[in-house]
Amino acid sequence: MVISASITQNILMYGVALGGCLVASEALKRLKQSEVIGQVLVGIILGPSLIGILYPNEIFNFIAELGALTLLLIAGLETDVRMVLKSGIPAILLAFGGVFFTIILVFPIVYLFSSNIFLSLYVSVTLGATSISLTVRVFSEFGKLKGKEIQTIIISAVLDDLIVIFLLIFVIDLSLTGSFQLAKILNILVSVLIFFSIVFVLLFFSIKFLNQHIHRLKSRGGILVFVFTLGLLLGYFSSTMGFSPIIGAYFAGLILGDLDIKDEILEEVSPVAFLTVPIFLVNIGLKVHLYTISTAIFIGLLLSTAAIIGKVLSGFPVGKLQKTDLRASILLGAARIPRAEVVLVFANIGLELNIIHDVWYSALVVVMITTTFLTPIILRYLLIGGEEK
């Protein structure tokens, strides 16, 4: 029973990639390191640069995109819009500070090496984002997930990403048109406004309706199918408005996250994430070209330093405002050092659009590796320091 070679070949690649990720995750879990690093490394090792058993193709790209959509859908599900609105000044200040300082510090480094203003804007804005899951895991080890500190940190991390998404929309348009045109910018502003109005109208008017009627879905798996239908269609809608599909998936998550059955939804979406997100991460690794790696490591380490300092600095104004001690101020910033999934999503988009190229893509992967490696060490030091006092 011969099935087309393309399909069996992709079945093999999918199996090998998942198997490799499983081995890597188990190893890194035991070393108390982030699984994200391991899965990107699996892509680098098994990819074209080294062993060559895996290579990027249309099907792998699609599963990876489903992984990114699922990741952002879950991020949306886990965001509490009301809490973001309530958390107020400290979180907002923290977020704007973190993005601002990161751009200020990263932009000159990229410009020094590339003399490309659009590339510099893209890389520096991208590094403004925060991957909060690692921080949440470290805080939960210390049983500190209910504190006010971590709530402010989580909300500001969400705002970090929101600000970065807004800024990137403009940066991408600038990069593609190559100039600052007022009409063009107004044009984008209008589509942004239309998109967000539609999404927010959906958000506020659909939740009550959905809460009352979603239980009427009786077919097996009906709720999960509904969730993905909404995620995919909003994803497609956002792509027709000029955004990435992941933005639509994030807003689908925001809408669904306000439902009573949110936890049930999260439980059913997770298995899908387990099987698609690793492919998203492996696919990142497949695109890292090792012949650029020595330059990428050098630039990546410089960028990492700037990215770490940028976020740490953002803690001081808020610390001063809240009259906390030095340790607490540093903690507010340091908790937002990790640049993992979200930065990789943006790096991928930049690569796809030819705004960033090989070396810079690899350098962003290096930043991902160094920041996720250093964060648990720094946070444990700060949290233990806090307990000893």
Place this chain on the structure above:
Amino acid sequence: MVISASITQNILMYGVALGGCLVASEALKRLKQSEVIGQVLVGIILGPSLIGILYPNEIFNFIAELGALTLLLIAGLETDVRMVLKSGIPAILLAFGGVFFTIILVFPIVYLFSSNIFLSLYVSVTLGATSISLTVRVFSEFGKLKGKEIQTIIISAVLDDLIVIFLLIFVIDLSLTGSFQLAKILNILVSVLIFFSIVFVLLFFSIKFLNQHIHRLKSRGGILVFVFTLGLLLGYFSSTMGFSPIIGAYFAGLILGDLDIKDEILEEVSPVAFLTVPIFLVNIGLKVHLYTISTAIFIGLLLSTAAIIGKVLSGFPVGKLQKTDLRASILLGAARIPRAEVVLVFANIGLELNIIHDVWYSALVVVMITTTFLTPIILRYLLIGGEEK
């Protein structure tokens, strides 16, 4: 943020297909009909023959193949090998009878219309398979799932499929080489033997090991990733031995179904099935060409009649052996009338290999629709009749 058109186009198609399936499933659930019919109809209606918003492509074919793999993985998980071995004579007799009578009745009809011996063999063997899930659902409505009757029926349905798979391996090879060569048949027998020996060695030696050690997987989703890695790699292995990948996935399910954590595995695999199996069914509909439909309906109704009589006949010898009444004998056969998912999997393979063509493919879809439509009606009549006595 423009993503490649191919990816956004496929995101749209995936969302539309899932949304259509959700609407169809909800409607058919309320009409107490099988969801399988609805999802194939969604493919016919939205596909190239009518509306044309969906069309088969490489990515859709791959998700459909993942759906088929997941379906057979679940079938394997739900098969209790020990019960099959214990159930003994009645189930075995029932299974061989069902396949034998179906082939005897279907073969002449196909040969009459096609004068093609390989096509006739392929279609008649394919219709020997049984899709038991619909029967299980009807029995559960009547609270009769614990009875001895249904156990015998389920086990013989599993054996039906096993016999059909074995026979198809030979039929496919005959069709591809076009002749009966002894050396060739010995060759297949050897690869079948090697494949099943390896799988059974894996089966018997790995279960104890897995039961002891699978709990040591600590990464999030580790068990699910392990399950799919095994399913995909055994699927690829079976394709290198000349079988369809789904055979390997079925045996992966058999191995994993013997683990203590079988229920936990089923719970995590289900969401993946909810999102991939509908695409498998829609994809079937996409390949039905409406210009052949009037011929296909005519032939399909003839085949359905033969396929129904074939299975019903198989109940009588067993009824005689067990000295049951007429109603019980008919029930044993009638419970195995449905030809849905499994028949469609084989129809797809036949299409892919150019053994069956448009009209016959569509005719098999017609058999699927008539048998799944008639089964609940026939079974309810027989079960209510049994209760009234």
